[in-house]
Amino acid sequence: MQLSGFNNVRVRQENKRVFLACFWREKILSKSQLSQMTGLSIPAVSNILDELLQEGRIAHSVESLSQRGLSSGSYHLPVDGDWTLCMNITPTSIETLLADACLTPQEDVSHQTIAAPTPQALLAAIESCWRRYHQRYPAKKINLALAIHGQVDPVTGVSQTMPQAPWKESIEIKYLLEEKLHVKVRMDNDCVMLALAEKWQNSSLRDDFCVINVDYGIGSSFVINGQIWRGSLYGSGQIGHTIVDPDGIACTCGRYGCLETVASLNALKKQARQWLKLQPDTHHSPESLTTAELIASWQQGNIQIQAWVETAANAIGLSIYNFLNIMNINQIIFYGRSCAFGEQWLNTIIRQTGFNPFDRGETSQARATHIGFGTLSRAQQLLGIGYLYAEDQLNTLSWRRSG
Numbered sequence: 001m002q003l004s005g006f007n008n009v010r011v012r013q014e015n016k017r018v019f020l021a022c023f024w025r026e027k028i029l030s031k032s033q034l035s036q037m038t039g040l041s042i043p044a045v046s047n048i049l050d051e052l053l054q055e056g057r058i059a060h061s062v063e064s065l066s067q068r069g070l071s072s073g074s075y076h077l078p079v080d081g082d083w084t085l086c087m088n089i090t091p092t093s094i095e096t097l098l099a100d101a102c103l104t105p106q107e108d109v110s111h112q113t114i115a116a117p118t119p120q121a122l123l124a125a126i127e128s129c130w131r132r133y134h135q136r137y138p139a140k141k142i143n144l145a146l147a148i149h150g151q152v153d154p155v156t157g158v159s160q161t162m163p164q165a166p167w168k169e170s171i172e173i174k175y176l177l178e179e180k181l182h183v184k185v186r187m188d189n190d191c192v193m194l195a196l197a198e199k200w201q202n203s204s205l206r207d208d209f210c211v212i213n214v215d216y217g218i219g220s221s222f223v224i225n226g227q228i229w230r231g232s233l234y235g236s237g238q239i240g241h242t243i244v245d246p247d248g249i250a251c252t253c254g255r256y257g258c259l260e261t262v263a264s265l266n267a268l269k270k271q272a273r274q275w276l277k278l279q280p281d282t283h284h285s286p287e288s289l290t291t292a293e294l295i296a297s298w299q300q301g302n303i304q305i306q307a308w309v310e311t312a313a314n315a316i317g318l319s320i321y322n323f324l325n326i327m328n329i330n331q332i333i334f335y336g337r338s339c340a341f342g343e344q345w346l347n348t349i350i351r352q353t354g355f356n357p358f359d360r361g362e363t364s365q366a367r368a369t370h371i372g373f374g375t376l377s378r379a380q381q382l383l384g385i386g387y388l389y390a391e392d393q394l395n396t397l398s399w400r401r402s403g
Helices: 008-026 031-038 042-054 119-136 173-181 190-201 265-277 291-299 303-327 337-352 378-397
Strands: 059-061 074-076 083-089 093-099 110-113 142-148 151-153 158-161 185-189 209-214 218-224 227-229 331-335 370-373
Touching (some): 008 031, 008 042, 008 190, 008 378, 031 042, 042 074, 083 119, 083 378, 093 119, 093 378, 119 142, 119 173, 142 173, 142 190, 142 378, 158 173, 173 185, 185 190, 185 378, 190 209, 190 218, 190 227, 190 331, 190 378, 209 303, 209 337, 265 291, 265 303, 291 337, 303 337, 331 337, 337 370
Parallel strands (some): 083 142, 142 185, 209 331, 331 370
Antiparallel strands (some): 059 074, 083 093, 093 110, 151 158, 218 227
């Protein structure tokens, strides 16, 4: 892979970074496979592999991946490195998935409900969860990869705002946990978790795409030229706080008429609760209405709820239409519990984006814009946050930082 204007050291570093990215995606590869993926000759591939072996970044196996029986074995990431406990964290729940040094799951996804009225209680719940895994695998060093709801500074490891939390102050999660547990901690927003999951585990994606999570709130994460775009203040992707109704109700961010106040599950449940309080005879308790009950009522044909869901989908579609015109990212992937509203909800969103002036395809099959549901399993989604460690490794080899 020859790069114009690079000296030999930078070319070698960039090639090693490309090889490692291939290993993180495919886990195990032969020389011929790497040659096909990178366009490099077998001798050039051999030289790069030798360097990576000497640096301890990969390992060699006698296992052959060739169908012809002619092979020098295969190569893979070292299996004896640190493990990673991937966590998705809110003030009311923790989801976990334990992965080995190659980010291969070692157990099933685990979910626990927690009560965290204070930042200290949340940190204690995270620590307790980590210690349970540490007791089961005492010989392994288990680092933490945390997906946190709300605005996160991934460099300092600070949770700046957590909308569902009863507290308002920021939490120095990374520093406090590293000091307590003596392991590495990496963290980012939960939408970044989904974007990383798609980037590393969905080979059909382009270099530019967006993941939108429509759940309690509405968040998104952009991947541009294959890289997560966070913004200088790490607030990129706050699509839920784009204003769709200037005369609308107050949002938690302090403004009025944000998309979240119309189209999130929290907004839909608030509308349903207010409506239920006015009904003389109802089978639902307004204050205890759950997301599952809301979706079930929609599926059963409740006209009022179906109208609210249609309004919500239209608002999301309008926001995406504006986003498509501004950013020109034409692959949109939806996650979150609102996806349970199904194809009808999705098609309403798509109709609002059907007149993109920059997309000249005359049929839906010919258009460049693709909007759909994410297909990764929950385990794959949680693994996404573990890829923060893979990206850390690759960044140390990036030509932009070398020299």
